[in-house]
Amino acid sequence: MDITACIVTYNNSFSVLSKAISSFLNSKLELKLYIIDNSPTDQIRRLCTDRRIEYIFMNSNKGFGAGHNVIMSDVSKMGKYHLVLNPDIEFKAGTLEKLYQYMEKNEDVGNVMPKVLYPNGELQYLCKLLPTPKDWILRMFCPFKSIKDRIDHNLEMRFADYDKEMNVPYLSGCFMFLRRSVIEEIGRFDEGIFMYGEDTDLNRRIHMKYRTMYYPEVSIIHNFEKGSHKSLRLLWIHIKAAIYYLNKWGWIFDGQRSTINNVTKRKYYIK
Template identity: 30%
Template sequence: MATYRQVLLCSNLPIIQGTDGEQVRTQPHQEILKNFDIIIVNYKSNEYLAKCVRSLALGLGPGMEARLFVQDNESDGTLIIDDASFNEVTVTRNEKNIGFDAAVNQGIRASRSPYVILLNPDSRISGTFFEPVLQFMEDNSKVGILGPRILEPDGRIQGSARAFPNMLTGLFGRTSLLTKLFPNNPITRKNIVSIESDGISPLEVDWVSGACMVVRRKAIEEVGLLDERFFMYWEDADWCRRMWERGWKVVYFPGVHVIHDTGKSSAQRPLRSALEFHKSSYLLFAKYAKGPVRLLLPCVFSGLALRIVFVVCVYMFRRSIEKIRNADNERMEKGV
């Protein structure tokens, strides 16, 4: 895999390009340990990425130091990060889409701060973020992963803190039909823990969304990097489970929040995204299925295969309806 990197120590300095693995600097500088290393994996979401970086710059208060790592997976056009609030920005461009997990791991290997923030490019931090997060992590040394409250652009709470998936998750998950029809049913409320949050108090949970999570480097060193068998989706649940297995806590921290325009990167290739979602669902189940439960693997595989066929059919039907409507609108505009 061929990549090259761009490193900016200041926003007005020229960019030096290098080959894969080469250390590239615009000028010598003194190593300063930052509070946070922020890793953003970008896939054809440059417009949203610019808003994301702007929100980070606004959120950095006095005395807060952060380094920004953008892992660019085969995006179109020229990616420009030009914000003087970050005195070091590293952009790693991959010639192909290597997946979310592999790209995050690239950033983690290159970073060195005590806390790593994973943030989707279609997310924006809002209000005071860094100071409360840093204070909480410093005061609670056994917390390996922290997840903030995540909101839709219209202010609705996303189900970003959840119980580990089980056989009913597919029926009562965050975006399932039954959850949409009966949002207050007890199974959904047990699965989506953020529903039960008071919006203030930190809460220990099974797992939090990778759309935004703060991870302690010591925990990463002990537990390991993201499992790159997950191309995208469910890697956050897997990482959190591994954290719990090694004695690290996962906490939902609703005192700070992030606004998430869900699915802007995955919308670029919806069918590929749907396929990867179902592949990762099976991988997660198979990874932790023990004893007699493994006998269910063929059933789970068949169920997920049928589900992806249904999803593809629905997608194709909607595309056909959309094309018909667009053609009708064009004829009306032409007066035909």
Template identity: 30%
Template sequence: MNAKGASLSRSVGLSASIVVFNPDEPQLRQTLASFGAACEFLRAGVPGCTVALLLVDNGGLGDVRDATDRLGEQGIVCTLYTGHGNVGYGRGHNLAIAQPLGRYHLILNPDIDMSADALAKAIQFMESHPDAGLLTPAIFDDAGEMQFLCRQYPTLIDLFVRGFLPASMRRFFARRLARYEMRAQINGRDTVWDPPIVSGCFMLFRSEVLKRLGGFDPRYFLYFEDYDLSLRAHDVARVAYVPSVRVLHHGGGASRKGFAHIRMFVASAFKFFNRFGWKWF
């Protein structure tokens, strides 16, 4: 593994990691730009707050030096990890998590655009609630509709319906999906404490909590690593859904990415249920 960039200091206030594999470069540049803008907003309100980004290249990154140079101009320490091959999503983030982190660490997908005030509001919430160890935001799709990515513990039926059935058939399972997706609790106004599972596309951790958990379980190559980490986080801290923190998520489900992703989804689901318990209906 090669690390390119400035070394991190333990005094960094916020660190973040993004893992990429053959990314959509325009989208990645947009993610980096929105991260930079949110960091500028954060630092305007918190003078002296330092920020670092650890970009983990699992393969096919391409040349995004224009975007990372711009982050450097914004005062963000940007470090590239490369040469280790495609080690999977969780293990990729673990390369970053093993480094000295800021007081807070953000696990971020390369297909997220965040509102300019997202990081400022997120860290303000964490500072005001010392029992909170993990924060998840309100997440919207390209059409501006809320994505209900806080979840109850899944059953096999929930996963099949949510991940693989077409929309025309999912309507027959509307009540079941509403329960699984916590639609009665999650909205754009109210903070919700301790949702069982939250999405890995944006997870803001108190770094001491993340270190205590040891990061992601490396047995998952892709999918369910965030389910696993969410459930374990409840053992050491509280988890908060904070709707004043808003992000846009451009990602899609496994069934829309082809057979290889379906196979990885099923393999990871098997590992998840073997660890935490099978629930069929």
């Protein structure tokens, strides 16, 4: 199998999800798509008619990472490359072929993410440094836009050239094109994180041994909404994820974070 992909769903719009499914299946490569449905009912099953789709109804919501781990914990279920795919992503035919060839030519790359755009064509800044406690706290709670903008400029690597390839310590989990052999070695998502931050943790672990690349020669569309900014429940989930991540890696004393971030800024900062 060339590429497998997994979409974890929870009460997603049929129209949005169908675009993600169609985008992935529109390829000449050997593919398989897993739909892990955390929804309270199995209505999404109706979209899964293609023989290349395996639908798995969980009958509970154990979280984003736990859903993906249903597949990632069993390497026999994954292709040579495995795509962690959000249900709100769409892309053109040929995208998977280009990413496949990129990984074939760059054996030291463990994860690659393309350029990510809003539906209106605007760039999404999804290449990030490893977050500090200050980054997360101020982004969630600071009422002053000027301060948030300064945090974003640094954390989201807005100082860099998003038209060039970059080796990034934290790539968004909306589209993670992973090498199966790397997942076998590094491991799957940490299920201590229900949602938000599980991608930070996994990409950081991969980045310690392999390149984790932003590849802007390919682009995708992400119908992104900051759910935690609109719901107190999701905000609380986000807070718990940040606390778990910082407890795991270190709040103030995380020398590895400082080293990785400083190396990244020196390499990609546009003077």
